[in-house]
Amino acid sequence: MKQNIYDDNKFFQQYEAIRARENNYNNLLEQPNFLMQIPNLKDKVVLDIGCGMGDFAAYCIHQGAKHVTGIDISSNMITTAKKRHIHENLSFKKIALEDMNAPNGLIDFVSSSLVFHYIADFQLLIKKISSILCDGGMLLFSIEHPIVTANKGDIGWVADQEEKLLHFAVDHYQDEGLRTQNWLVDNVMMYHRTVSTILNTLIENGLQIEKIIEPTPTNEAVQKLPSLHKEFRRPSFLIVRAKKI
Amino acid sequence: MKQNIYDDNKFFQQYEAIRARENNYNNLLEQPNFLMQIPNLKDKVVLDIGCGMGDFAAYCIHQGAKHVTGIDISSNMITTAKKRHIHENLSFKKIALEDMNAPNGLIDFVSSSLVFHYIADFQLLIKKISSILCDGGMLLFSIEHPIVTANKGDIGWVADQEEKLLHFAVDHYQDEGLRTQNWLVDNVMMYHRTVSTILNTLIENGLQIEKIIEPTPTNEAVQKLPSLHKEFRRPSFLIVRAKKI
Numbered sequence: 145m146k147q148n149i150y151d152d153n154k155f156f157q158q159y160e161a162i163r164a165r166e167n168n169y170n171n172l173l174e175q176p177n178f179l180m181q182i183p184n185l186k187d188k189v190v191l192d193i194g195c196g197m198g199d200f201a202a203y204c205i206h207q208g209a210k211h212v213t214g215i216d217i218s219s220n221m222i223t224t225a226k227k228r229h230i231h232e233n234l235s236f237k238k239i240a241l242e243d244m245n246a247p248n249g250l251i252d253f254v255s256s257s258l259v260f261h262y263i264a265d266f267q268l269l270i271k272k273i274s275s276i277l278c279d280g281g282m283l284l285f286s287i288e289h290p291i292v293t294a295n296k297g298d299i300g301w302v303a304d305q306e307e308k309l310l311h312f313a314v315d316h317y318q319d320e321g322l323r324t325q326n327w328l329v330d331n332v333m334m335y336h337r338t339v340s341t342i343l344n345t346l347i348e349n350g351l352q353i354e355k356i357i358e359p360t361p362t363n364e365a366v367q368k369l370p371s372l373h374k375e376f377r378r379p380s381f382l383i384v385r386a387k388k389i
Numbered sequence: 390m391k392q393n394i395y396d397d398n399k400f401f402q403q404y405e406a407i408r409a410r411e412n413n414y415n416n417l418l419e420q421p422n423f424l425m426q427i428p429n430l431k432d433k434v435v436l437d438i439g440c441g442m443g444d445f446a447a448y449c450i451h452q453g454a455k456h457v458t459g460i461d462i463s464s465n466m467i468t469t470a471k472k473r474h475i476h477e478n479l480s481f482k483k484i485a486l487e488d489m490n491a492p493n494g495l496i497d498f499v500s501s502s503l504v505f506h507y508i509a510d511f512q513l514l515i516k517k518i519s520s521i522l523c524d525g526g527m528l529l530f531s532i533e534h535p536i537v538t539a540n541k542g543d544i545g546w547v548a549d550q551e552e553k554l555l556h557f558a559v560d561h562y563q564d565e566g567l568r569t570q571n572w573l574v575d576n577v578m579m580y581h582r583t584v585s586t587i588l589n590t591l592i593e594n595g596l597q598i599e600k601i602i603e604p605t606p607t608n609e610a611v612q613k614l615p616s617l618h619k620e621f622r623r624p625s626f627l628i629v630r631a632k633k634i
Contacts (some may be wrong), residue, residue, distance in 0.1 A: 268494065291559060302547065302558070311558040314536060314548070316620045318605050339584055340601040342584075353598050354460040360563050376563045377582075 149262075150196075150218035158181055159372050170258070174286055174381050177359035178257055181284050181372040181385045185209040189254035191276070193241050193285075194259030198225030198234075204255075206230050241269060243332070248274045256285040258381070261282045261293060266320075274349040274380045285350055286383045293323060293336035305343055311388065312378040351386035358382060391415035396440075396509075396579055412614045415503070418530055421624050422604035426529050426630045431455040433497035436521070438486050438530075439440055439504030442539035443479075444469030449500075450476050460484050486514060491521045499532040503626070506579045509567075512590055519594040522633040528596055531628045534603065538568060559624040563611060587629070596631035603627060 149155050186208040192201045195214025198221075204212045214236045216222050220239040229236075237244075242265070254273050263269050273283055292300065294317040302310045318340060324331045344351060358379035361372040394400050431453035437446045440455055440459025443466075449457045459481045461467050466484040474481075482489075487510070501516050508514050518616060537545065539562040546557045569576045588598060603624035606617040 295556075299617075311560040313541075313556040314559050315556040315622050317536075318603070318621050338603055340603045343588075343601045345597065347599060353588065354592060358563070358583055358585045358586045377560050378562050 147223070148217050150216070150221050153220075155332075156218075156220045163232055164322075168181060168352075169369075169372070170270075172365040172369055173359050173361050174258060174383075175363075176365075177357050178284065179203075179288050181355060181357070181383065182255070183253060183282050184271075185253065189250060190253045190255065191215070191246070191251050193254065193256040193273075193372065194205045194262075195225060196221050196257075198229045198236055200255060200257060201225070201234060202229040202231065202329050204253075205234050206228075209233070209253075215241060226269075229320055229324070243327055244272075248255060248276045251276045252278055252281050254283045255284075258286050258288070260287045261336075264335055266335070266337055266341070268331060270345045270349045274388060275285075277351075279388055280300070281388045282382070283346070283386045283388070286367070287342070288318070288334065288383050289379045289382045290337060290342070291302070291378055292380055293334060297321060308376065309377070318349055319346065330361065339382070342382070344374060346384070346386050350389055352389045353386050355385040393462050395461070395466050396407070398465075400577075401463075401465045414614075414617070414625065417502060417614055418604050418606050418617060418620060419611040421607075421610075422602050422628055423529065424448075424533050426602070426628065427452070427500070428498060428527050431496065434495060435498045435500065436460070436491070436496050438499065438501040438518075439507075440470060440481060441502075442465050443474045443481055445500060445502060446470070446478065446481070447474040448512045449455060449498075450474075450479050454498075460480065460486060460489060461479075467538075488516075493520045494523045496521045497523055497526050499526070499528045499530075501528075503531050503533070505530055505532045506581075508578070509580055511580070511582055511587070515590045515594045515596070519596055519633060522596075526633045526634055527599075528591070528631045528633070529628070531626050532587070533579065534627045535562070535582060535584050535587070535623055536623055538579060539564075541563060541568060545565075547619055554622070556620065584627070587627070591631050593631070595634055596628065597634045598631050600630040602629075 185204050187210045188211045190204045190212040191320050194216045195201050195216050198214050201212045211233045214225055215267055217240045219238055224238050225236045254277060254371035294314055296316050301312045304310055317338060320337050321335060323334045325334055346353060360380055361375050365374045393454045396419050430449050433457045435449045435457040436456045437459045440461050443459050446457045446459035458480045462485045464483055467481050479484055499522060502511045536559055539559055541561050541599055549555055562583060565582050566580060568579045568581050570579055591598060606620050611617045
């Protein structure tokens, strides 16, 4: 089942409000680490999966990409992206990757930021990405860290009576599959997969792992958003760069 | 500093007693998953790092290896190994890998079972392994899982008043380095490294990752050793297979 939580209006409005704040986990932690891994995009053909409001797709155009396609299954997102970013070499489509008819071997760079944990069939997703990438092409994605997604229910950490964080909780790590989470609205669906499943699925589909990042914030970022200090105690994200071989 | 805990006689005796039991974590969980990843060893040159009592080295001989060298920094281990396994193509040496003079590019298969978390300089270790492996040669190792080694002190899980396990604890994940643990004797030294550091160090030294395993026990194994059911909730080990490219 393809979840389209971003077309839930309550969710979308709250999501827009969070993203509009400058000091959030995306801007201060995930994106800086993600951007450091993108290749030289000059004259490259790019596909951004789960493009959201299109900011990263537009960034790729500014980096010299020949053409960038951003796809998302949310009408809200695609409508917003089309309003925010207009360029002759940039196109946005409301479609799931699984339903996209892209010729094989023509994409140089596939990116996806914090989307893959919403995808039920990871094997199919990676197989499709591998087939549309050219030889030597690159996949770069970020995902919620399996240490985080493993848990069922809401108990992600333990605090003392004064609400001081004692440690993070991990459980059900090997029990892959659906998790429901209350984030902005109730029952957001996510899929937990282990680190080994994520990486082996890439390898089995002809993608050679080039870099793994469990991002930590800079001191400057922690000053702007003090809760980021928790990232030294447990990573929230996993970023993977892989090459089609 | 090279730790040689296995030459602490109290430790060694207790370790021998555990390993003599048929139903332990090594025999029921780590070894079966490790053995599934070894390549065809016919006529191959093998180095086993931290060979212990030499059982795996001898196994490689029985698999048709041309020559197997087992190294360990513990006199107790090497003495025991030499007594247990005698074969013209099998040699055991009391030496640390860092001090070993092995010609470059001559080893087909480097194995190491539950040793690398004792090594302080992981970068140097992997660099050395990569240099002695032939092109296309394989490294297979198991290590305590970073989810486990991250913690400082002894709080690895939380139980309720009836000692029912509620969840595992994770903390200090990004703080790599020395950990002291009380296992059999006090103050056993281990080194915590993140998943990303472990894998990136391989990649940066020309080792292509082929397989990652976070092993789970079979139902049969859980029947023999019921505490193994906890492995479904948090992995204890990480096994990595990589190829020299």
